[in-house]
Amino acid sequence: MTDFVGQTVEAARRALAARLKTAAIDSAALDARLLIGHALGLDLTGLIAAAQRQLTPDESTRLEEFARRRLAGEPVARIIGEKEFWGLPLRLSTATLVPRPDTETVVELALELLRAGGDLARPMRIADLGTGTGAILLALLSELPAAEGFGTDISEAALQTAAANAACAGLSERATFIACDYARGLSGSFDLIVSNPPYIRSADIERLSVEVRNHDPLAALDGGADGLDAYRALIPQAAGLLAPGAALVVEAGEGQSGPIQALMTSAGLMPATAPKADLAGIPRAVAGHKMAR
Structure with a gap:
């Protein structure tokens, strides 16, 4: 189980931003948007359109992996590539x-x-x-x-x-x-x-x-x-x-x-x-x- 299972795209974005902010990452909101966009293969427009759909299990797992890497200090750019x-x-x-x-x-x-x-x-x-x-x-x-x-x-x-x-x-x-x-x-x-x-x-x-x-x-x-x-x-x-x-x-x-x-x-x-x-x-x-x- 990951923290994002069963969440909507928007709820997952907010949850990730909160976790990053708690870890004193200054760019928490931006990082969360970039990471969920990469996990789902969506740009900003796509994220807005998909805001209320639930993440798939694979998407949840992928996003949790990205969250762990960012919380460990890996830059977003490295995660995204x-x-x-x-x-x-x-x-x-x-x-x-x-x-x-x-x-x-x-x-x-x-x-x-x-x-x-x-x-x-x-x-x-x-x-x-x-x-x-x-x-x-x-x-x-x-x-x-x-x-x-x-x-x-x-x-x-x-x-x-x-x-x-x-x-x-x-x-x-x-x-x-x-x-x-x-x-x-x-x-x-x-x-x-x-x-x-x-x-x-x-x-x-x-x-x-x-x-x-x-x-x-x-x-x-x-x-x-x-x-x-x-x-x-x-x-x-x-x-x-x-x-x-x-x-x-x-x-x-x-x-x-x-x-x-x-x-x-x-x-x-x-x-x-x-x-x-x-x-x-x-x-x-x-x-x-x-x-x-």
């Missing part, structure tokens, strides 16, 4: 981070810089170093109709996930995925390079939320003793690939924008603009550009 980013539904895998709204700040700043440099419809080459799900790259390609994009990652499993997401978004013809360490497998010049590398200090990993610490891949989180190891590697690599006037835009952790700007300057990149803050006011996207000849 996908997360929306920049309006694109992205599949997840154990080799990828769950894309977060903060990372959209990188996309926003990159588009602002490209827009300042000319028409967004012009042909260009862009690269996403450590692409994971492909989130940043695919978001940019969705806004840049003539751009060709390259996503790199050391994880073959992550690249398979990114390629599947590109296919789902109808962007496969303009997206190429390469297994390498940041930019080492790239050649030619690029009009934009972006990255959301690992930037959590090693000692801070254990203090992350259960959702992140136990479910995101460690390799995509751990940035070394000071959180800057990945930037030391990728910034010089990217600087050598940027076309004159082109920019590198990276995501930064709290308190890291200054040190990252210093690393960019050391690699010959000048500040492109002030770091762009996320909705919490944290400088989240840092940009440097190669001086035009």
Whole structure:
């Protein structure tokens, strides 16, 4: 027997929301709606239409399993298997981070810089170093109709996930995925390079939320003793690939924008603009550009 046997869809949703709220999950109502929708294979409209019908035994069992997983700290996105980013539904895998709204700040700043440099419809080459799900790259390609994009990652499993997401978004013809360490497998010049590398200090990993610490891949989180190891590697690599006037835009952790700007300057990149803050006011996207000849 599960807690949802014999309940209507609406009653089960409310019961699940109450259980999640009791467990101090802030997004209890939203999580409950998403989980019951996934358990029943229904979108919001379908849930409304089916509100008064009883759950089947299989649906009750499935929903109870999802409830147990969420109460144990597994993110809803992991349970569902996908997360929306920049309006694109992205599949997840154990080799990828769950894309977060903060990372959209990188996309926003990159588009602002490209827009300042000319028409967004012009042909260009862009690269996403450590692409994971492909989130940043695919978001940019969705806004840049003539751009060709390259996503790199050391994880073959992550690249398979990114390629599947590109296919789902109808962007496969303009997206190429390469297994390498940041930019080492790239050649030619690029009009934009972006990255959301690992930037959590090693000692801070254990203090992350259960959702992140136990479910995101460690390799995509751990940035070394000071959180800057990945930037030391990728910034010089990217600087050598940027076309004159082109920019590198990276995501930064709290308190890291200054040190990252210093690393960019050391690699010959000048500040492109002030770091762009996320909705919490944290400088989240840092940009440097190669001086035009």
